[in-house]
Amino acid sequence: MSQTQDSSAETSTTKRRTFMAGLGALAGSGALGQTTSARESGSNGTTGRRRNVILTIPDGGSRTHDTAARYLRAYENDASAFPANIEDVELGIDRAEYVGSMSTYPDDPEQLITDSGAAATAMATGQKSYTGAISVDHDGRPIETILERASDAGYATGLVTTTQMTHATPAAFAAHVEDRGQQADIACQYVRQSDVDVFMGGDRSHFRAEERDDGADLIGEARDRGYQYLETASDLESVDDGKVLGLFSETGHFEYAVDRQADDENTQPGLPTMTEAAIDVLEARSEQGFFLLVEGGRIDHAGHANDPAMLPEQLEHDEAVEVAMDYAGDGSGQGNGRGPTDTLVVNVADHETGGLVLGRDSYDMNWEYIAEQSLTQERLASELEDASSQSALASTLEDHTGIDDLSEDDLAELEADPSAIEGRDSVVNRRAGLAWGSDAHTATDVPIYAKGDNAAYFGGHHENDDLFAGLEAALGLR
Numbered sequence: 001m002s003q004t005q006d007s008s009a010e011t012s013t014t015k016r017r018t019f020m021a022g023l024g025a026l027a028g029s030g031a032l033g034q035t036t037s038a039r040e041s042g043s044n045g046t047t048g049r050r051r052n053v054i055l056t057i058p059d060g061g062s063r064t065h066d067t068a069a070r071y072l073r074a075y076e077n078d079a080s081a082f083p084a085n086i087e088d089v090e091l092g093i094d095r096a097e098y099v100g101s102m103s104t105y106p107d108d109p110e111q112l113i114t115d116s117g118a119a120a121t122a123m124a125t126g127q128k129s130y131t132g133a134i135s136v137d138h139d140g141r142p143i144e145t146i147l148e149r150a151s152d153a154g155y156a157t158g159l160v161t162t163t164q165m166t167h168a169t170p171a172a173f174a175a176h177v178e179d180r181g182q183q184a185d186i187a188c189q190y191v192r193q194s195d196v197d198v199f200m201g202g203d204r205s206h207f208r209a210e211e212r213d214d215g216a217d218l219i220g221e222a223r224d225r226g227y228q229y230l231e232t233a234s235d236l237e238s239v240d241d242g243k244v245l246g247l248f249s250e251t252g253h254f255e256y257a258v259d260r261q262a263d264d265e266n267t268q269p270g271l272p273t274m275t276e277a278a279i280d281v282l283e284a285r286s287e288q289g290f291f292l293l294v295e296g297g298r299i300d301h302a303g304h305a306n307d308p309a310m311l312p313e314q315l316e317h318d319e320a321v322e323v324a325m326d327y328a329g330d331g332s333g334q335g336n337g338r339g340p341t342d343t344l345v346v347n348v349a350d351h352e353t354g355g356l357v358l359g360r361d362s363y364d365m366n367w368e369y370i371a372e373q374s375l376t377q378e379r380l381a382s383e384l385e386d387a388s389s390q391s392a393l394a395s396t397l398e399d400h401t402g403i404d405d406l407s408e409d410d411l412a413e414l415e416a417d418p419s420a421i422e423g424r425d426s427v428v429n430r431r432a433g434l435a436w437g438s439d440a441h442t443a444t445d446v447p448i449y450a451k452g453d454n455a456a457y458f459g460g461h462h463e464n465d466d467l468f469a470g471l472e473a474a475l476g477l478r
């Protein structure tokens, strides 16, 4: 780390406070490094024990999504023993010691149903705001986030997601803009004003000089500020203990889990891998402990598309929850070999997406079709478009869905319009017995799963802006 960065690090807390008090849209170029001085002094009053909080958000998840993940896991474990083997499944969420529920509506007279920006703002700041807000109030004033509170108190912090790095959910923990669409500003605030130690997500475009209106080379600036810059899963293996900026797609989100697995050339890491890597780095970054946000961000997108590929996405998220639950250990506080540690893991969706229903006007479901769908419906539609004959189309369909008995009429219909393989009335949804009530978010409550230090707080029913106080308490900040 250079001399310049060292001196900026010492004043970072002061600068952030100035930023928090005076920020309108995007403040100037406050050079914020890490809060080295706070970290070394142990100034948050938690002397003796490291404290960690890992907040995992399955974006667009729900109790139904969790049930569906359990069934799919059982089916994949042993199709011949299904459904009797459902009881043998232990998901990451099953390690929770307390389960609660949460309301998700925003503070918005125009919309009862939240978007991810308002939802994450409520969870990150303890204050509900309007849809589209990124941790600002109705007057556009920034509201301090749990990540910023933690960072100022000397904790290391990290944001991990499968969406664009600058997408609403991670952004609401470390940036402040009036509209979630201001992704260029969010990238700028991440690099120039936040104290986040680990960024892992998608989309380099908002960080690249060539693609930014202001021509700022944010990747170069991040390197100057001590970040190791990563672009592929194999880059993750060479991560040292320094700060990390991992941007694993050129533009847009990560590929969906099923599409990633089907593509040998895909170099994006999975969410569990990123979670492990982030924990490793964060552990070494502060003697105090850390705050880490992990978002399974594409569950929501598959929900919008009413695509059964949502289920492998949900399972991948659950594997990341499992990594966090493993890390939290048995509560003895000796899990990581670095001395007494208390870790709180909270898994909670920001809202439900898709109005998912397990069942479709009958008492039967066929999980084989869900288990055998090996591409997203969107990707499958383009494969079907490429099929040169009806028999090629039939074999592509069989390869990627297990469906081998479509009538000639149905095949002819698909041949005429391959996009019929997509959406809520797709053949996989119909055959599997999966129904969807919406192609948008819904207003239903979502479950909270918590384990570890202060987990009891999360039992019972909560508003989404209640989460903040429980996270603060777990970090000894309240």
Ligand SMILES: [Zn+2]
Residues within 6 Å of the ligand: 059, 060, 115, 116, 117, 119, 169, 300, 350, 351
């Ligand atoms: Zn969301």
